[in-house]
Amino acid sequence: MAHLLIIEDDELLRDGLGAQLSQAGHTVTLAANGEEGQQRLETSRFDGVVLDLGLPRISGMELLRWLRRRLPALPVLILTARDDMEDRVQGLNAGADDYLTKPFDMAELQARLGALLRRARLPAFGGSLELPSTSQRRLRVDATLPQAWLGDEPLELTRREWALLTLLVAQAGSVVSREDVLQTWQTEPGEAGTLTSNALEVYIHRLRRKLADSGLNIRNVRGLGYMLESTTP
Amino acid sequence: MNRAGHGLSLQRQLLLWLLLPQLVLFLVGGALAYRIALNYAEKAIDQSLTQTVRALARQVKPVGSGLLIDFPRAAQDIIEQDPKDRVSYMVSAPPGRFLLGNSQLPSPDASLPLPTNEVRLYNAQVQGKPMRLALLELDYGEPQSPQRMRVQVAQSLVVQERLTAELIADVLAPLLMLMALLSLLVYAGIRRGLRPLERLQTQLGTRRDVTLSALTPIELTQAPQEVHALAMAVNQLLAAVQRGLGQEKRFLNDAAHQLRTPLAGLISQTELALSESDAQALRERLTKVLAGAQRSAHLVHQLLALARNETEVKMQPLDLAALAREVAREWTPRAIRQQVDLGYEGAERAMVLGQATLLREALNNLLDNALIYGAAHGEVTLRVTASPPHVTLEVIDNGDGLPPQDLAHLFERFWRGSDVPGGCGLGLAIVAEIAQRHHATVQALPNTPRGLRVILRFVAPPGLRE
Numbered sequence: 001m002a003h004l005l006i007i008e009d010d011e012l013l014r015d016g017l018g019a020q021l022s023q024a025g026h027t028v029t030l031a032a033n034g035e036e037g038q039q040r041l042e043t044s045r046f047d048g049v050v051l052d053l054g055l056p057r058i059s060g061m062e063l064l065r066w067l068r069r070r071l072p073a074l075p076v077l078i079l080t081a082r083d084d085m086e087d088r089v090q091g092l093n094a095g096a097d098d099y100l101t102k103p104f105d106m107a108e109l110q111a112r113l114g115a116l117l118r119r120a121r122l123p124a125f126g127g128s129l130e131l132p133s134t135s136q137r138r139l140r141v142d143a144t145l146p147q148a149w150l151g152d153e154p155l156e157l158t159r160r161e162w163a164l165l166t167l168l169v170a171q172a173g174s175v176v177s178r179e180d181v182l183q184t185w186q187t188e189p190g191e192a193g194t195l196t197s198n199a200l201e202v203y204i205h206r207l208r209r210k211l212a213d214s215g216l217n218i219r220n221v222r223g224l225g226y227m228l229e230s231t232t233p
Numbered sequence: 234m235n236r237a238g239h240g241l242s243l244q245r246q247l248l249l250w251l252l253l254p255q256l257v258l259f260l261v262g263g264a265l266a267y268r269i270a271l272n273y274a275e276k277a278i279d280q281s282l283t284q285t286v287r288a289l290a291r292q293v294k295p296v297g298s299g300l301l302i303d304f305p306r307a308a309q310d311i312i313e314q315d316p317k318d319r320v321s322y323m324v325s326a327p328p329g330r331f332l333l334g335n336s337q338l339p340s341p342d343a344s345l346p347l348p349t350n351e352v353r354l355y356n357a358q359v360q361g362k363p364m365r366l367a368l369l370e371l372d373y374g375e376p377q378s379p380q381r382m383r384v385q386v387a388q389s390l391v392v393q394e395r396l397t398a399e400l401i402a403d404v405l406a407p408l409l410m411l412m413a414l415l416s417l418l419v420y421a422g423i424r425r426g427l428r429p430l431e432r433l434q435t436q437l438g439t440r441r442d443v444t445l446s447a448l449t450p451i452e453l454t455q456a457p458q459e460v461h462a463l464a465m466a467v468n469q470l471l472a473a474v475q476r477g478l479g480q481e482k483r484f485l486n487d488a489a490h491q492l493r494t495p496l497a498g499l500i501s502q503t504e505l506a507l508s509e510s511d512a513q514a515l516r517e518r519l520t521k522v523l524a525g526a527q528r529s530a531h532l533v534h535q536l537l538a539l540a541r542n543e544t545e546v547k548m549q550p551l552d553l554a555a556l557a558r559e560v561a562r563e564w565t566p567r568a569i570r571q572q573v574d575l576g577y578e579g580a581e582r583a584m585v586l587g588q589a590t591l592l593r594e595a596l597n598n599l600l601d602n603a604l605i606y607g608a609a610h611g612e613v614t615l616r617v618t619a620s621p622p623h624v625t626l627e628v629i630d631n632g633d634g635l636p637p638q639d640l641a642h643l644f645e646r647f648w649r650g651s652d653v654p655g656g657c658g659l660g661l662a663i664v665a666e667i668a669q670r671h672h673a674t675v676q677a678l679p680n681t682p683r684g685l686r687v688i689l690r691f692v693a694p695p696g697l698r699e
Contacts, residue, residue: 103530111566175562219569222576222614224562229569 002047002117003027007037007063008079009055013102017050020106021113034058041067046074048117050109053080053091061094068095075116079104111173119170131172134230135215141169150214157210160185164203168218168228177225243430247423252416259412263405267397270404274396278388282367283352285320286386293324293382295373300326300382302333319389321359326382328370336360338385341368349381356390363390429456433464448475487647488536491657492529499525528657535659538594539666547588548671550697553624554583554617560596561615564604573604574612583619584697587671595667598660599628599687606651607632607684624691631684635677643677661687 004026008014011032018028029044031037034055041049049067053060064076078096080087088099097119098112121143130140137151148155148165157165163184167176178197204226208218219227241249294301302324323334331337341347341355353368366387374380433451440447450468453461499522506518558577568575596615603613607630616627635643635650642648644665647658661677664687668675673691680686 101534103526103534173566175565177558177562221562221565222574223578224558224565224576227565227569 001025003029003045004048004050004113005029005031005037005040005044005046006050007031007034007055007060008050008052009033010052013052017109021050021110024110034060034063037063038066041071048075048077048113048120050113051076051078051096053078053082053087061090064091064094064096073120075120077109077113077116115171115174118172131169131216131228131230135213137214139169139211139214139216141166150211155210160203161207161210164207168207168226172228175221175225175227180225244423244427247427248420251419251423255412255415255419259408263408266404267400270400271393271397274393278365278392279354279367282354282365282386282388285322286352286367286369286384289322289324289386290369290371290384293371293384295380295382300332300373304333321364321387323385324382325385326380328381328383332382334385336387338366338387341366357387359387359389364388365390426457429453429460432456433460437467448472448478484539484646491532491647495525495529495532499529532657532659535657535663538663539659548586549588550584551587551589551592552582553585553587553592553626553691554580554619556589556592557596557615557617557626560593560600564597564600568604568613571604572610573607575600575604575615576612577615577617579616579618583617583624583693585624585671585691585693586697587691591667591670595664595689596626596628598664602660602687603628603630603632603685606630611684619693622692622695624693626689626691627686629680629684629686631680631682634679634683634685637679640677640679644675664689 001024004021006014006017006021006028008017008030009032014030014032018030022028029040029046031040034057037049037051038058040046051060051064051067053064055063060078060080064078067074067076072095075097076095077098077100078091079100079102080091081102091099097116100109100112130138137153140149142148143166146162146166148157148162164181167181167184178200181200182197204218204220211218215231217229217231219229221227240246289304292303294303319335321334321336321338323336323338324332325334326332329340336359338359339357341353341357347353347368347370349370349372351369355366355368357364357366359366364387366385368383368385370381370383372379372381433453433456436451436453448471450471451464453464456464502518502521502525506515506522509515509518561575561577565575600613600615607613611631614627614629616625616629618625618627639650643650644661645658646662648662649658665675668689671691673689676688676690678686678688
């Protein structure tokens with residue numbers, strides 16, 4: 001699925017992470033320290049990086065800054081044993097896309113990493129994205145055209161429906177709040193006036209109908225928003 | 234002890250500031266009194282000398298071109314009456330040529346003109362003694378041959394010296410004694426006033442060890458108000474530290490024991506797994522190892538959360554409703570996996586003064602609990618309501634709830650209401666402590682018709698209410 005670089009000095013954790021992400025279908029390269037990580041980043045192309053902040057010699061934070069100067073769009077998930085605010089804020093300020101505290105749940109790491117990879121592919125960077133599902137009519141979204149397909153059939157979408165769909169796809173598996181949708185709509189060119197939650201309900205309903213038998217469903221999460229999920233557990 | 238910032242002792246400062254100005258005042262006052270008295274004495278002498286020289290001049294009458302001196306015995310007696318302080322006199326004509334008198338008196342500074350019929354006063358040495366002199370010159374004789382005579386009177390300055398001595402005896406000596414007495418009183422007063430502080434110092438100074446006994450309250454009797462207030466403040470602090478230290482010790486003890494259990498389980502399961510040859514049995518052992526490791530990780534996380542809660546945090550205005558929705562969204566995937574309907578209801582916006590990381594931790598623990606102990610396929614609702622001045626956060630599940638006698642223990646550290654694996658009995662204790670940090674009340678009530686309802690009630694400061 002994706003080529004990932006794992007930079008972690010603890011052998012037990014590096015080995016475990018590598019094995020589990022390989023099992024999940026990713027191509028994994030391992031680096032035991034910052035220098036090795038720099039070398040790998042200079043010689044190969046990666047889709048994402050899992051970076052430990054507590055590295056010897058070149059610290060994870062330094063490496064992150066170095067990496068950001070060269071590869072501003074590369075998704076980076078940082079790992080740390082310290083869960084105080086400052087570390088988190090510093091990491092995110094230095095350009096990390098997400099943050100996990102050790103020890104973490106493997107499922108959590110995979111979900112976060114998946115979201116990062118999807119997001120990196122979808123909006124401004126071009127490339128197409130296909131959501132896995134058991135259905136024959138899989139949803140495929142290409143941000144550069146912009147166009148969405150169900151199987152081989154192009155999806156007819158209004159501007160608002162497209163904005164709503166890309167938002168849901170980028171964050172598939174997690175909840176998108178109503179405010180986020182309304183805000184995205186409002187920043188679209190040509191939008192004016194106030195948008196209500198009722199209007200949103202109408203669009204969700206329409207999109208649901210268009211996505212029928214795609215193996216995907218838009219779940220209404222009580223009081224919290226909407227979530228794109230696979231209908232097959 | 235850090236000496237870098239130490240100044241003079243309080244006692245020295247007080248002494249310096251009370252006694253030094255007093256000393257200066259006394260000295261200036263004494264000098265002034267002396268000068269004024271001396272000045273009056275001088276004026277008195279000058280006046281008497283002027284009168285005497287004029288009286289004497291009246292007794293010298295010009296007759297033709299000569300002089301007739303009518304100087305009765307009585308007048309002479311008066312002038313010469315005091316043997317210690319004799320008045321000397323001299324009549325001379327022309328000036329400087331001795332005619333009559335009881336001693337040779339010197340002339341004044343010749344550079345200044347001497348007008349007729351005017352008394353001149355001056356100081357001079359007579360036979361080696363300092364004296365005050367009065368001089369009067371008069372013209373007489375025929376207009377064609379004018380003549381001049383001089384009358385001089387002198388008094389020794391011994392009077393002045395005697396006056397000085399008397400002044401010192403009468404004014405300065407009592408002043409000095411008064412000053413000494415005052416100094417003594419001030420010193421005694423300061424010593425007495427500062428004694429409670431010294432007692433405080435000796436009571437605290439001997440406490441060197443960081444033990445609970447070093448934190449017993451200070452005992453002070455008959456101390457002034459300020460020192461009492463200080464001692465009370467110190468005592469309050471000591472009591473708080475003592476409570477905290479005791480709590481920490483108990484907690485550390487409990488925590489170590491709690492960590493021991495899953496670690497012992499981990500070790501024994503790993504040992505068993507190593508000796509296992511059957512693949513299925515090995516798998517079962519490893520599943521238990523994973524569960525044990527996850528339990529330890531959870532416990533460590535909770536212990537760190539408690540430790541973090543005890544450090545200083547900065548409270549900031551934040552939207553509790555938005556934070557609650559955000560945390561609930563993060564929990565939604567897990568709720569869906571467990572087929573629990575997790576939802577939010579209530580206010581769009583509810584501002585409180587708080588610390589986001591801590592409140593997030595509290596929300597995480599509340600939702601974790603609700604998802605573990607709530608009903609399978611049940612419902613968990615997060616609700617934030619604002620009814621000034623309160624902002625209320627509720628987490629409601631429709632599980633089995635707890636019997637009333639257990640509700641009271643719910644927020645105690647290491648208390649566990651169920652043997653569902655994975656819990657460590659710290660989650661709600663952490664919630665209670667975070668609530669306390671936010672001056673919020675925490676309460677657990679049975680939910681109707683069933684389930685548990687945990688309520689945190691915050692007081693929003695007036696500036697934040699909308």
